[in-house]
Amino acid sequence: MSEQKIDQYRRDFFTKATTAAATGAIAPGVMLMSVGQAQARPLDEPVSNKNRWGLLVDSNKCSDGCNACVTACETENGWGSGSTDEQKSDPDQKAQWIRTVTLKNKLTGSEHQLPMMCQHCEEPPCTDVCPTGASFKRADGIVLVDKHICIGCRYCMMACPYKARSFIHEELNDQSPDVPRGKGTVESCTLCVHKIDRGDGTTACAEACKKDGHQAIMFGDLNDPNSEISITMKKHATTQIRADLNLNTGVRYRGI
Amino acid sequence: MADSVGPELKINRANGDKCVLPADEMRKDHMKHLKHQRDETMHDGIRTKQFSLKECINCHANKDEADKYIPVNAPGEFCQSCHAYTSVKLDCFECHATKPRDTAFHPIVTDKMKAFADVHDAPETKSMLDTIAKKDGAK
Amino acid sequence: MKPVVHYSAIEGRSIAYWGLLGTFGLFLLLGLGAVWVMEHNGHYVTGMNNQVIWGLPHVFAVFMIIAASGILNVASIASVFGKKMYKPLSRLSALMAVAFLAGGLMVLMLDLGRPDRLVIAATYLNPKSVFAWNILLYPGFFGAVAVYIWFMMERRMNKYSHQIGLFAFVWRLLLTTGTGSIFGFVVARNGYDASILAPMFIIMSFGFGLAIYILSLMATCRWTGRELGDSVLRQLKNLLGVFIAAMFYFIFVFHLTSLYGTENHGFENFILADGGMFTQLFWIGWVLIGLVLPIAIVYHPSMSKSRTWIGIASAMVIIGGLASMYVIIIGGQVYPMPLFPGFEVSSSFGDGTIASYSPSIWELGLGIGGIALALAMTTFAIKVLPFIPNSLSDELMDPHYKPAEDVVEADAAETNAA
Incomplete structure (x- = not known):
């Protein structure tokens, strides 16, 4: 009878977990991260443009030499140090979903750093150029690669003004079950879409940055006027990288 | 029964005796369901469990003597044994994880x-x- | 009355013929072997990386694709612009256009990360993608030129060859515009974002295509013992000179426009002065070998009369063409993108630094394999169908021909096309 009992466990677990997440009534002592309005969607409900997920990066708070967001992304999404794969690829050929960029002011010589990743544009050049439509933007503003129909032409990488994408140069075997990735296709930051869909209400990078006490990365819903990210962006001047291209990025910066 | 045809499948009954659909339906249509689910999950964020590949693997991956998971696409394992028998290339695991x-x-x-x-x-x-x-x- | 031009398939039974076809076949096989290595292992065996995304295969592929549409020009001059002399040259021109497009596409497709999914490129089509437009333009070109060849060869259809020739001409302009726009529409990169790239690619296609055609025609006539009149060759080489001059003009305007905007100074400085190998390729490969020397040769009072020198000038245009593709395609990628104006940037992902790229033998193999395919297709087709006129003597071809007035240059007849 044990099989049936376990089946029952599983079913109960998933039903309860789903209901619990949906109502926001998480078990005592555990709180949902309330950074973004993380109302978990029912599993069978499609994403909609009611939300637009985005990040606000405060480069003033980004601590020099800190790499916590990058490491957290690697662990969460199974690339770089988060995976045993890509041993044959050159450093130039290895995937990088997020990187810290050091900026040195040409006039004053002052230096600061900030994390760069896919900027989740509202008008993404990568989706424009993709011949098969594998590069696409989800209704909630997340730009993704549908690797099922990606032919590996790499035109999106040519078109991306942020150099946010990587091509996989060899066979992979150590993927995370939540983050499929493989040889001959292009990939980039997914804004931790599996976490968002699960109702975590944050991304690995924002989580790690908060845990380290910097709070330089804020995740949230740009469409919700009451979200912390919207309120902060209303109060403070923010910029888009390459704003001249008018792409209306989902990732915004302070202090560049 | 069609059960007499094809390779002996390694099925871990400890995880329950029933698949998400009757076995002969799954045998015939698993790819249809997976493909349908794949587009819904990818583009609409629908993550129901019934035809989720991740759930397939959670259930169908077996463990070796050392209690370590064996990839489902390894020779003799659930996915591979049938696909080898029918000479159909398995493309899922170019990208998807092969074990929980x-x-x-x-x-x-x-x-x-x-x-x-x-x-x-x-x-x-x-x-x-x-x-x-x-x-x-x-x- | 002038004698009529007759065509016939070449005999193609000599050891030399089979040796030639075998050589092309061998290079094609080596190319496919290189593909197997690349696809089996993944692109890590190539010199390409996440900074230089399109490498040597794209240099060859884009060169061949634009050259293909340029080769068709010879036929277009006859059918669209009504120049009688070019009519006997049309069949070979159309054939080689198809062959070079096939070769270029082979290289392009086999360099994909997932060439096994090629069919997806046809079943899922994103209408906004310039690449997708090209995916529609390629089969259209094959179709139009195939019908064109048929109309030229089938006597009953001859009367329509002007119409289909015009259609193919318009289509080839679209095709090259599409190819140029693959780069011209990339707003992100200093080296690409210019609408002049599309017309520039068209002019370059004229030059590259004609150079390839002249060499092939000279080789074919020589090796099959068919006569090729001096006056025919003189007209072709004069046209080549015009095309080279036009290319020169476009490159000049392209860089002048680019130099005027301060934002592009970095990139222009890199290509024109500071870029090491890229600067050398630009000045020596593209400008000197690809433009200055060949134009000097084809207009030189005595050299221009020598077939050897005309062959050398054509070969130079081809070498310069490959160099130009390398400078445009690779040079445009190695130069860092302008993410943070006013800052010096650095990162673990090559921000702010010139990217490095050293092509692998596999990429070179694939590129040469594509050229081998085009040449093998041509060599084979002229054996099975009547593409080549029995004679291209001045008497047949030149409406102003007056016998035995010019000095015959017997010494210059020894041309070596290879």
């Missing part, structure tokens, strides 16, 4: 799950399920 991760959930969520499990008396991950199955089996 013991920590399939992110640490923070695991805490959440643990707390949930404590309250609701439900197991948390598949490895816990396996442990329970073993204990029950021992009884």
